[in-house]
Amino acid sequence: MNSNLASNSNFPDKDRPSAEWIASLRQRYVIEKSIDKLLTRKLERRAGPGYQARTLEDLGKGIEELLKARGVNYFSLVNKRWLAGGASKIQMAFTLDWESPNVGRTRNNMVLRMEPAESIVETSRLREFQVIKAMDGLVPVPPVFWCDEDGQYLPYPSLIYGFAEGVTKPKNSTSGVSGAGTTLPDDIRHKLAPQFIQHLANIHNFDYRQASVDAFDVPKSGIQCAEWGVDWWERVWEEDGDEEIPLLRVAAAWLRRNMPVLDKPSIVHSDYRLGNFLFTEHNCEITALLDWELSRIGDRHQDLAWTTSQAFVTLGSDGKTPLVCSMMPESEFFEGYQQVSGLTVNPATLHWYKIYNNYSLAILLVGSGYRVARNGKTHQDVLVAWLSGLAYVVLDQMRSQLESGG
Amino acid sequence: MQLRTEIQLKTMMKAMDDVILPAIDSSNQLALEQAQLVKAMMGLMAHQLPLQFDFDRDELQRLIDTADKIQAVCLQLQGPPVISGELYSQAEQASTILSRCTVNPALVEERIRVLRRLVGEAVQEIQSVSDHKLREKLEGAVVAMSREQLLRDRALMIKQGWEVDPESLPTIESLLDTA
Numbered sequence: 239m240n241s242n243l244a245s246n247s248n249f250p251d252k253d254r255p256s257a258e259w260i261a262s263l264r265q266r267y268v269i270e271k272s273i274d275k276l277l278t279r280k281l282e283r284r285a286g287p288g289y290q291a292r293t294l295e296d297l298g299k300g301i302e303e304l305l306k307a308r309g310v311n312y313f314s315l316v317n318k319r320w321l322a323g324g325a326s327k328i329q330m331a332f333t334l335d336w337e338s339p340n341v342g343r344t345r346n347n348m349v350l351r352m353e354p355a356e357s358i359v360e361t362s363r364l365r366e367f368q369v370i371k372a373m374d375g376l377v378p379v380p381p382v383f384w385c386d387e388d389g390q391y392l393p394y395p396s397l398i399y400g401f402a403e404g405v406t407k408p409k410n411s412t413s414g415v416s417g418a419g420t421t422l423p424d425d426i427r428h429k430l431a432p433q434f435i436q437h438l439a440n441i442h443n444f445d446y447r448q449a450s451v452d453a454f455d456v457p458k459s460g461i462q463c464a465e466w467g468v469d470w471w472e473r474v475w476e477e478d479g480d481e482e483i484p485l486l487r488v489a490a491a492w493l494r495r496n497m498p499v500l501d502k503p504s505i506v507h508s509d510y511r512l513g514n515f516l517f518t519e520h521n522c523e524i525t526a527l528l529d530w531e532l533s534r535i536g537d538r539h540q541d542l543a544w545t546t547s548q549a550f551v552t553l554g555s556d557g558k559t560p561l562v563c564s565m566m567p568e569s570e571f572f573e574g575y576q577q578v579s580g581l582t583v584n585p586a587t588l589h590w591y592k593i594y595n596n597y598s599l600a601i602l603l604v605g606s607g608y609r610v611a612r613n614g615k616t617h618q619d620v621l622v623a624w625l626s627g628l629a630y631v632v633l634d635q636m637r638s639q640l641e642s643g644g
Numbered sequence: 645m646q647l648r649t650e651i652q653l654k655t656m657m658k659a660m661d662d663v664i665l666p667a668i669d670s671s672n673q674l675a676l677e678q679a680q681l682v683k684a685m686m687g688l689m690a691h692q693l694p695l696q697f698d699f700d701r702d703e704l705q706r707l708i709d710t711a712d713k714i715q716a717v718c719l720q721l722q723g724p725p726v727i728s729g730e731l732y733s734q735a736e737q738a739s740t741i742l743s744r745c746t747v748n749p750a751l752v753e754e755r756i757r758v759l760r761r762l763v764g765e766a767v768q769e770i771q772s773v774s775d776h777k778l779r780e781k782l783e784g785a786v787v788a789m790s791r792e793q794l795l796r797d798r799a800l801m802i803k804q805g806w807e808v809d810p811e812s813l814p815t816i817e818s819l820l821d822t823a
Contacts, residue, residue, distance in 0.1 A: 291662045481646050482760035485790040487767035488783050548808075604646050611655050617662070620655040626647050627804045630797035637790050 252477065253613060254285040267473035269466050270455040270534070276360045281477060288614030289355040292393055294318040297330050297350060300392035305336075307391060308384050312337055321349065326359050326531070328352045328394075328617050331401060347401035348383065353394040356615035358607050358622045360474075361531035363387055363397045365453045369505065369533045370399070372449035377437040378402075378515075380526045402526035404516030420512055421552045422564040429522035431565040432574070434515075437527060438545070439579030442504040442538040454535045456503055463536045464497035464590070471598040479605040480612075485637055489597045492640055498537070498587040506540045508532035511550045512563035542583060543591035546571060548635060589639070596636035604629035645800070653690040657683055697749055704742050711735035763789075795819065 250259045260281045264274060298315050305313060313336035321329040330350045338344045353363070367385040374381070381400035389395045407420045422430065446454075457463035472490050479486075509529050516526040545563060552564040562571045572583050604626045610616050611623040660683040668675050692699075715732050718725065763786060770782045798807065799816040807813060 481757055482764040484760060484763040484767055484786045485794075487764045488786050488790075491767060491771050491783070608646050608651065611651055614654075614658055618659070620659040623647065623651050623655040624804070627801040628806050629646075630794055630801055631806045633790070634794040634798060637787060637794060641787060 252284075252480075252609065255281045255477075263473055263476055267469040267476075269470045269473065272362050272365060272453045272455075273470055276362055277473060277477065280356055280360050284356065284613065287355065289616050289619075290393070291617070292328075294320070294330060297352070297392065298332070300386075300396075301332070301350060301398065304384055304386050304391035304396075304398075310336060326353075326357045326361075328354060348398055349380075349401055350392070350396055350398055352392055352396040353389075354610075354616040355394065356610045356613065358610055358616070358625070359532065359602050360606075362453060363395045365451075365533065366531045367397055368449075368451045368453050369530050372444070372446065372451055372505070373441065373527070373530075376444055377440050378524055378526050379530075380528070402516050402528075404518050404525040406513050406516060406528075408519060420564055422512070424555055426522055427561070427565045430517060430524065431570075433524045434563070434565060435571065435574040436578055437524065438507075438510055438541060439575060439581070441507060441510075442541070442579055442581060444505050446503075446505050446535055451505075451535070456535050457500060460499055461497040463500040463503065464493070464594075467536070467540075467594055467598070468493045468497070471594075471601050474598075475601045475605050478609040479601070480608050483600075483604070483633065485633060486597065486600065489593060489636055489640060493590070493594055493597065496590055498539070498584070498590050500537050501584075502538070502581070503535050504538045506534050506536040506538065508534060508540060508544065510541050510545050511547075512565070513550075537587065537591065538581060539584065539587040539591045540595065542572075542575070543588050544595050547592070547595065549632070593636055593639050596632050596639065600629045600632045600636065603632065645797070647801070649693055650690065653686050653693075657686050657690070660686070694750065697745075701742065701745055704738055708735050708739050708742065711738075 250256065260278060263281075264278060269277075295318075298318050301315060302313075313334055315332055315334055317331075317333040319331050321331050328351075330352070332348055332350065333345055334348050335345045336343075338346070351363075351366075363385050364387045367382050367387075370379045370382045373379045380402040382397065383400065384398045386392050386396045408423065408426060446456075455466075457466060468490060475486060507527070507530060509532055510527075514527070514529045515524050516528065517524045546568055550563045551560045553559065554561050554567075559567055562568050565571075566574070575581070576583055607622040607626040607629075611619040611626075616622055660679065665676075665679055665683070668679055670676065711731055712735065714727065715735075718727050767783060767786055770779045773779055795813070796816065796819050799813050799819055802810055802813060802816070
């Protein structure tokens with residue numbers, strides 16, 4: 239069925255957005271400048287071609303152009319191969335033999351992380367580049383090397399970072415898509431849990447004013463942070479959503495009526511969980527925190543609500559105790575976090591962000607996931623379409639949270 | 645229901661074209677042929693699905709008409725009946741069923757989409773009303789509807805494996821009362 243069959247004549251054609259409609263959305267929703275730029279670019283390109291499959295050779299040539307433009311000469315690029323994992327970006331691993339400024343002649347295993355024509359989640363490679371650079375030395379992150387912010391050299395905007403050692407889950411373990419449902423053995427979880435808390439505390443206590451993070455806007459004290467968040471995702475729903483979901487309108491209204499005041503702006507990772515960090519199996523050391531693409535300067539409760547989400551809870555070895563990210567009971571997580579960070583956890587703000595996180599996740603899954611798959615915009619439309627089925631679990635959880643009132 | 649067969653087939657065919665078919669070893673002719681057939685079969689399904697209801701309705705009408713003609717012929721026969729009377733009784737039942745199949749399912753889907761949109765707009769419009777109790781009543785009705793609908797959405801998607809405790813969900817068949 240045509241996605242707009244049920245619409246009246248005033249309803250916008252989301253697959254071929256008009257300039258007037260794009261302008262009206264930009265006016266209606268006030269969001270960070272770099273996010274506005276991304277969402278606007280997405281709509282302006284939507285009527286254009288879908289994702290064109292690229293070869294390893296194509297991407298290798300793009301990398302060579304980027305490196306030359308960045309002043310890197312006398313290099314060779316070998317062992318190019320596709321990496322699986324992640325619904326939103328295309329990833330290619332390769333080895334670079336080059337003259338590193340600080341090391342001299344060396345070989346580095348690297349990863350190209352490139353956007354498709356339109357992603358299930360539109361994010362900025364420049365923001366990702368800046369935040370990982372800012373975190374380097376504070377928490378374990380993969381080294382980032384170069385950024386092709388606007389896709390000047392590669393087919394689409396891209397980032398090149400170093401290959402970090404480690405695994406996202408123990409060998410021989412099983413899990414669902416994106417690592418949800420992974421269960422950690424007791425000996426591993428006991429070693430990972432304190433590091434997991436410490437790194438999160440370090441991120442939230444980091445003084446971002448000392449770093450080059452000009453792609454991020456800093457919210458004023460008050461409710462601006464919460465308002466930017468709701469405006470961001472409500473705009474995405476307007477841009478991408480197909481079949482209306484009235485519960486999302488109830489949630490948006492509730493979020494706007496109950497916006498929490500920001501007490502301390504922090505770097506927020508926005509996807510801090512098991513599956514998004516690497517650790518070495520022999521000594522259980524966290525070696526790299528990954529997937530910073532949704533990070534923002536905002537409220538730490540967004541991370542705390544996300545990390546403790548039911549979606550990432552598994553039962554302990556006793557078969558009864560729910561464990562946050564398969565590592566520790568929720569009470570231990572919050573106690574440990576408050577002790578290590580010196581920051582407080584406000585239950586009402588936490589509840590608000592639990593609803594906010596589910597609101598944004600549902601929009602991403604069933605709104606953006608549907609739209610990009612419909613228009614053939616990604617390298618794995620079949621996966622993003624599949625993921626849209628998860629939205630109903632997320633929406634029902636959000637419905638239950640709304641009814642519980644907090 | 646957003647994840648309808650139309651989008652499922654479209655994305656599966658794209659995966660076949662972009663990833664799976666190019667990855668098959670060209671010396672494995674059986675695998676190549678089967679993969680091409682799988683893709684072609686999906687294309688056929690995508691073409692047939694929107695027509696299936698009208699196609700069946702059209703055929704049933706023709707069969708009913710033919711049964712009527714057969715009955716007319718048989719009425720002119722002398723002696724004991726040579727054709728089972730079941731044909732006439734089944735054709736009568738089919739005629740009753742066909743008289744109930746007057747609306748194409750696509751129109752049902754269209755009305756769902758219209759009402760979803762208007763209910764969503766009603767939630768937005770009530771926000772400007774100062775009477776909080778009225779707003780709560782309207783939102784309560786939408787939440788209650790969503791509770792029932794999401795139960796069915798989750799039950800329909802159960803084979804995807806997202807549920808932590810799938811046994812706790814009623815089956816979609818029982819919820820839709822399809823027995």
